[in-house]
Amino acid sequence: MNFTYSAEQIEFRDVLHALLQAEVGAERIRARWDTASGRDAALEAQLRDFGLYSLMFPESLDGLGLSVIDCALLAEVCGRAALPEPAVETMMVASPLLVDVLDRGLGNGSVQAVIEGVMSGDARVAVSHAINPHVNFVEDAHWVIAGVADAIYLLPRDKVEVTPLKSVDPSRRIAKIDFDPEEQYRLAEGEAAAAVLRSTLNRGALSVAAQLVGLSEVLVEQSVRYASDREQFGRAIGVNQAIKHHLADVAVQIEYARPVIARAAYTLSVSPERADIAVSHAKLAAARVGLLAARHGIQVHGAMGYTWECNVHIWSKRIWALVREWGDEGFHKNRLQQWLLQSNALLGPEFTFGRRSLLPDSRVSDPVSADTAA
């Protein structure tokens, strides 16, 4: 039993954090709001050089072979930076989906080429999943992975009809897509497709949860700075308990969301097909933090917080956009709820980490290895 990250994991995260802190500021994020693509090619190249697009591919495919646990840590610092690139989605959703497809002996001739393209930075992949109504950064992608109810397709971009929409978050470039489900583009169907899509949904939800915590933490930091500088009645507004308590409340929720996300990442890494409960918990906890951070962040900034000029909205709008991606509260609460109502659900102090050898009963259902479909 060891619930800590290794020194290497923390170090790797800190390197990415330093890179993003040096390269991605509010100005650079704003600069691309008015561009056609919303992309920053120079930054994408830097992220590729860092290895972000190779992380989740196994070494046998010339990737770095990192785990979901590593990636969740990295996703948090990407959240901190309010990174506009769909890098987290490429790293934590698209890459493992392609690997998953290969591992199951599925796919078609394009998969290998797409994987190589992702790692080299030459191929941009957008992911569509039935749980999400929109696709992000699909317009100038090269490939589109589309998960529908009972099949997964990998389509060249020109085979997909894209209808751009405007997101509340000007950094995001969302669109609706349409395509002909031609057999030649199909990667998987039936149960196999459903299994891949279910893991994909969980990885997507975890990636969003981790980003939400990073986004929330920055809102607290910005609000602390503002409340320390801004004076009213002859003193900093941050001396008032009403302000302090707003931010302390967010800090407490962040503190208790992180270990939940860590457990979800661990579960996805050791048992991806049985991670529903741990992931839904992580997503719900992170959503709660994110919404609270956005609300209190804006409140502490007063009228400034309601302006376009103040940077608070870069982070709060990302939260509002991400909080309902990969399953909204209704979806994840219902998944948890259905499990909690089962009479064989393993709850209580001795089951924090799931089933024990003390309990050989295989019919039970626990939060770490829960198979809610069973």
Add this chain to the structure above:
Amino acid sequence: MMDLVYTPDQEAFRAEVRAWLAAHVPKVPLASFDTAEGFAAHREWERTLASGNWGMVTWPESYGGRGCDLIQWLIFEEEYYRAGAPARVNQNGVFLLGPTLMEYGSEAQKARFLPAMASGEEIWAQGWSEPNAGSDMAAIRCQAIRDGDDYVINGQKIWSTRAVYADWVFGLFRTDPASERHHGLSKILVPLSAQGVTVRPIPQLNGLPGFAEIFFDDVRVSVDNRLGDEGAGWQIAMATAGFERGLMLRSPARFQQASRRLVSLYRQHHGDLMDPAVEDDVLRCYMDAEAYALSTYQTASRLLQGGSIGPEASCNKIFWSELDLRIHDTAMRILGARAEVEPSGSSDQEDLGTWLDGFLFAQSGPIYAGTNEIQRNIIAERVLGMPRR
């Protein structure tokens, strides 16, 4: 490397705890330890625990413990709550004073007090607050003036948990009468049987005297009863408040057990006409109890890896006390008008009474051990770095 699987040794430890508890936990719940009869029964239970060396598993064997690490402690607690074992009447001793003694006590003090604490021979009350020193603990006025090899204590403590039936009290006293605020305070251990000590019980919300006022009228104790240096009382109090208290005062198993009972109650009443918001709160209680456990495991793992405790120490008091309120409030809402019923001892009403008891007790969580408002100030100022004034 993260590895969320118990080792065979940890599994074996769990099995050992489970088996021992199954054989020894009283079949009939004990009366409240805030009654004379219940206190005696709980003291007897502490003796039973000690007879198996389960009094405080993290302590060295020489003091009646088992030298367990923090993961084993968590496992012990999980099994303890799973078994429905009696509440720890000596929690002020084993969870609060014990760790402080371990760190600041002389060898003689450790040998004198720790074994008797682990065995339940001596039950401890705490004496921090005074009528004019509550949230502002540095306003303490109760004096302990040096007179030869003794201190002579005069003044008053209040909200002293367990003081009505306990044997000893530990607390902060002003040993330098000219001092102010957090200077000139010392931590002193006082037998409640000493001449000049008067304990006046204060009935709590449930009508039972769970705490008391203590009056000190020329009470003499030896300077050997001082813990740590004279004048170092504040630092000692703060140091122990952070770590052990943060981690150990309320173990996560307690809330996981309560949330498990809440889910059962909810399943049982699932078909009832119910406040729709209850469903959401049941989920929230389950999730937050898990989150508290996960956070505690993370902290324990980090400490075992040689790390130090982080800001979660200041966060956890808020988190568990509000969770406890939510769990019991949700149970009250599931039970509806039936929730009003006091415990009667009759078996069909027993569960109702247990929820009401817990609901009443939960009201105190956000107040004791530093109100949650004070905790939020601490987080804002010391963790987030917000301005004090």
